[in-house]
Amino acid sequence: xxxxxxxxxxxxxxxxxxxxxxxxxxxxxxxxxxxxxxxxxxxxxxxxxxxxxxxxxxxxxxxxxxxxxxxxxxxxxxxxxxxxxxxxxxxxxxxxxxxxxxxxxxxxxxxxxxxxxxxxxxxxxxxxxxxxxxxxxxxxx
Amino acid sequence: xxxxxxxxxxxxxxxxxxxxxxxxxxxxxxxxxxxxxxxxxxxxxxxxxxxxxxxxxxxxxxxxxxxxxxxxxxxxxxxxxxxxxxxxxxxxxxxxxxxxxxxxxxxxxxxxxxxxxxxxxxxxxxxxxxx
Numbered sequence: 001x002x003x004x005x006x007x008x009x010x011x012x013x014x015x016x017x018x019x020x021x022x023x024x025x026x027x028x029x030x031x032x033x034x035x036x037x038x039x040x041x042x043x044x045x046x047x048x049x050x051x052x053x054x055x056x057x058x059x060x061x062x063x064x065x066x067x068x069x070x071x072x073x074x075x076x077x078x079x080x081x082x083x084x085x086x087x088x089x090x091x092x093x094x095x096x097x098x099x100x101x102x103x104x105x106x107x108x109x110x111x112x113x114x115x116x117x118x119x120x121x122x123x124x125x126x127x128x129x130x131x132x133x134x135x136x137x138x139x140x141x
Numbered sequence: 142x143x144x145x146x147x148x149x150x151x152x153x154x155x156x157x158x159x160x161x162x163x164x165x166x167x168x169x170x171x172x173x174x175x176x177x178x179x180x181x182x183x184x185x186x187x188x189x190x191x192x193x194x195x196x197x198x199x200x201x202x203x204x205x206x207x208x209x210x211x212x213x214x215x216x217x218x219x220x221x222x223x224x225x226x227x228x229x230x231x232x233x234x235x236x237x238x239x240x241x242x243x244x245x246x247x248x249x250x251x252x253x254x255x256x257x258x259x260x261x262x263x264x265x266x267x268x269x270x271x272x
Contacts, residue, residue, distance in 0.1 A: 007166070009226040016223060038147040040225040044218035051218055055225065057186035057252030079147055081184075084177060091174040094186055097147040106221075121188035121252015124214075 009042075038099040039075065039123075048134060050105050050127040057121035058094065064118065066125065068111040073125065076100035107133040152225060165212070166228030170254075174234075179265065181238055181258040187230045188252035197247055197256055199240060206256065207231045239264040 039054040052073060056064065064077040081096040109127040117124045155167040170185040183204070187195070190208035198205045208230040215227065239261035247256045 009220070009223055010166075012220050012223045013226060038149040040149045041222070042220065042224060042227075043222035044215070045221050046218050055188035055252070057188040060251060081173070084175065084182070087175040087177045087182070089173070089175045090181075091172060093171040094173050094184065095147055095150070095171075097145040099147045118251075120190060120192075120249070121186070 039101060041101070041103060043103075043105070046126075048129045050107075050109060050125075050129070052103070052105075052123075052125040052127065054123045055121060056118075056123055058096070059121070061118050064123065066114075066116055066123075068109060068114050068127065070111075071105045071108045072102055073105065073109075073127065074100070074102045075123070109133075149224075152228075154226070154228075155231065166226060167231050168226075168228050169232050170206075170208070170230045172232060176238070179260060181236065181240070181260065183234070183256045183258070185230070185232065185254045185256075186252060187249075187254050189227065190230065190249070190252070190254070192249040195247070195249065195254060197245070199236070199242055199245060199258070202236050202240075204234045204236050204256070204258070205231070206233075206254065208254065 039056050042053045044051040044053070054075060056077075056079070058081060059077055059079045063080070064075070067074040067076075076099060078098045079096045081094055105127065108130040110130045113128045115126040117126075150171075153169045155169050161167070170187050172186075173184045175182055183206075185206060187208040189210045191211065194209040194211070196205075196207045196209075210227060210229055212227060236258065238258075240258045241261045244259040245256065247254060249255075
């Protein structure tokens with residue numbers, strides 16, 4: 001049976017905000033190289049893989065570009081909102097524009113094996129750890 | 142064409158008016174509404190919601206849109222860094238224009254739901270030429 005934490009995200013966010021206030025002093029240096037930019041990211045561990053998830057509603061697949069090098073991932077592109085002509089606007093909350101974000105992962109990843117999936121406005125990147133970054137078991141002679 | 146940058150915004154979590162029987166968070170999706178001569182068009186950002194998990198209702202002039210996300214894909218993953226929360230979407234609008242209920246259509250593309258509410262005949266704009 002799997003025991004589920006009531007809300008792992010809220011717990012994690014709370015912890016992170018507490019951490020960030022400490023990090024604010026720049027004592028440790030930020031983990032992301034482009035902090036505070038769009039899109040917001042969630043990073044997961046799945047075995048030896050990193051999984052980076054971002055919500056990009058309204059961004060077309062062809063307007064999205066992903067670059068991976070060493071331990072950094074760059075997500076950039078543009079979001080456009082088609083405005084119909086001769087319409088009166090009642091409410092405008094959605095924002096459009098360009099975005100560019102780079103994050104540094106804790107380890108090098110194998111750029112050739114990175115898999116990207118974009119579905120329902122959610123980008124999921126699966127980044128396998130590079131062979132050189134994997135722990136090695138040493139046998140004792 | 143576009144030169145400005147998109148700034149990240151925290152998702153707006155819904156202040157609960159009533160208690161819910163299901164677990165999970167609910168967010169209020171960012172929405173654009175515009176009106177043309179023939180219809181009221183509502184576009185909502187509902188990332189992660191499958192088109193089969195969207196429920197649209199128009200009852201007594203109140204439009205309710207609910208989108209449920211599938212959190213199963215997050216279950217085997219261990220979070221190490223988190224900037225946003227994941228949850229369902231729900232939003233309600235009072236529609237002041239008379240709507241032709243039978244003609245409502247909805248599409249989902251890249252996490253954006255577009256609901257087109259065609260105006261009822263009596264609410265259509267009539268252009269009157271000055272004789």
